Amino acid sequence: MRRAGCSTMGNGIIYDKYIIKREATRQQYEKLDRLIADLQGLKSAVVAFSGGVDSTLLLKAAVIALGDKAAAVTLDAEFCPARETEEAAGICAKEGAAQTVLKVRMQDIERFAENPPDRCYYCKLHMFGLVKKYASEHGFEHVIEGSNVDDLGDHRPGEKALKELGIISPLRNAGMTKEDIRALSRDLGLETWSKPSFACLASRFEYGMTITDEKLRMVEKAEDFLMSLGLRQVRVRVHGDMARLEVLPEDIEKMAEKETREKVTGYLTQLGFSYVTLDLRGYRTGSMNETLK
Numbered sequence: 608m609r610r611a612g613c614s615t616m617g618n619g620i621i622y623d624k625y626i627i628k629r630e631a632t633r634q635q636y637e638k639l640d641r642l643i644a645d646l647q648g649l650k651s652a653v654v655a656f657s658g659g660v661d662s663t664l665l666l667k668a669a670v671i672a673l674g675d676k677a678a679a680v681t682l683d684a685e686f687c688p689a690r691e692t693e694e695a696a697g698i699c700a701k702e703g704a705a706q707t708v709l710k711v712r713m714q715d716i717e718r719f720a721e722n723p724p725d726r727c728y729y730c731k732l733h734m735f736g737l738v739k740k741y742a743s744e745h746g747f748e749h750v751i752e753g754s755n756v757d758d759l760g761d762h763r764p765g766e767k768a769l770k771e772l773g774i775i776s777p778l779r780n781a782g783m784t785k786e787d788i789r790a791l792s793r794d795l796g797l798e799t800w801s802k803p804s805f806a807c808l809a810s811r812f813e814y815g816m817t818i819t820d821e822k823l824r825m826v827e828k829a830e831d832f833l834m835s836l837g838l839r840q841v842r843v844r845v846h847g848d849m850a851r852l853e854v855l856p857e858d859i860e861k862m863a864e865k866e867t868r869e870k871v872t873g874y875l876t877q878l879g880f881s882y883v884t885l886d887l888r889g890y891r892t893g894s895m896n897e898t899l900k
Contacts, residue, residue, distance in 0.1 A: 622671050627796035635787045639668070642781040646672035649775070652749040653742040654679045655735065656706070657687075658695030660785070661753030663799040664792045665778055669751065670704050678747065679704050680738050684711035685820050686808040688827050698799070709737050713820065724764070724814045724899055730807070731765035735772050751775045757785045762896040803840040804892065812845045813895060825878045832874050836867065840890050848881040856889040 619636070621643055631639075646652065646669050654666045656679035669677035681695045692708070699706035713719055716733045719726060735750065742750050752769065754776040769776070778788065785804075792800035811826045812818055826843050829850060833841040838861075842853040852871070854862055861867055862885050872883045886894075 622668075622795075625667070625671060625796075626794055628794040631787075631790040631794045635790050638781045638783050638787055639791055642668050642777055642783070643672045645777050645780060646677075646751075649673070649749045649751070651676040651747045652751045652775075653677075653738060653745075653747045654704075655738050655750060655752040655774075656681050656695055656699070656704075657753075657805075658691055658698055658799070659753070659805055660792065660799050660802050661755055661778060661788055663698055663797055664788050664795070665751060665753045666698070666704055667702060667792075667795055667797060668777075670702055675705070676747075677704065678745075679706040680741055681706060681708045682711050682734050682737070683708050684734075685713045685823050686818075688808065688831075690831070691805065707741065709741065711737065713818075719809070720818050722809070722812055722814055722816055722818050724762070726809065726814075727763065727765035727807075728768050730809070731768035732771070735768060735774050739772055739774070749775055751777050754779050755783050755785055755788060762893060762899055806892070810893075810895060811843055813847075814898070816845065816847070825880070828878055829875050829880075833871070836870070838862075842890060842894070843875075844886075844895060848879075850875050850880040850883050851886050852883065853886045853888075853890040853894065859885065859887065859889060 619640065622639065651673060652669055654662065654669050654677060656662045656666055658681070666677070666679055679695075679699050681692060681699075683692050696706060696708070711734060717729045719730055735752070739750050742748075750772075752774055754766075754769075755778045758779070783791075789800050808823050808826050809818055812822070822845065826845060829843040830841050833843070833852070833854070838854050838858050840855050844851040844853060852862070862871070875883045
């Protein structure tokens with residue numbers, strides 16, 4: 608039975624069999640209709656797939672709309688945690704999507720190590736250039752990626768690179784917010800519906816600070832450790848030799864407990880941080896961009 612208040616439009620029959628729940632709103636299903644229709648119009652596409660909340664819904668929709676005319680390409684770089692690459696492979700296997708992993712070398716990306724405020728432009732230009740080249744060589748007409756409407760507000764120089772390369776953002780074109788994506792992902796039975804937001808590890812460093820593989824591994828290990836304590840949404844922001852920790856506001860009290868403080872400071876100083884501080888404003892996206900304003 609279809610939940611009251613929810614309805615599917617012309618494309619509903621295409622994805623009805625994939626729906627596990629009926630909890631998303633009518634408006635959210637209308638956006639899913641538009642997404643499926645837009646993807647069908649592409650004929651074939653490569654999904655730039657990270658395994659995150661957004662790209663997982665996009666991959667699911669692409670497989671529904673295009674079948675084997677859709678494929679996933681995952682970029683494996685030093686600034687992508689190993690756990691994310693492993694999870695991406697597991698999702699592709701579960702969804703029956705063909706996946707190719709392309710290795711990316713940090714030193715091949717112009718100005719990446721310098722970490723200027725527009726680092727993301729150079730990074731996306733290089734990485735999506737690789738995906739576009741793969742798509743062209745393997746007969747796919749388009750490259751699609753998972754940006755949504757909520758991504759429009761922050762400092763995002765990478766958007767310029769996507770436009771220059773002709774990369775399509777179907778979730779955004781369908782008017783989907785992060786809330787929409789999570790709700791529809793839940794109804795489609797995607798495990799990522801409640802997955803914490805993630806961003807490239809390079810986003811943890813203050814602009815102008817040189818990024819090295821050693822520093823990236825310090826951040827990755829520090830965040831893995833914090834998550835092992837039961838903290839789901841974390842960021843370890845790096846300012847010189849200081850680690851500024853961001854956790855959800857409801858977790859700040861836990862972080863201030865003596866036992867937790869000692870565990871965290873002990874482990875992070877062992878990694879090489881001289882100072883460990885807790886940001887009382889809590890987790891928020893793009894906090895390194897606040898200095899640009």
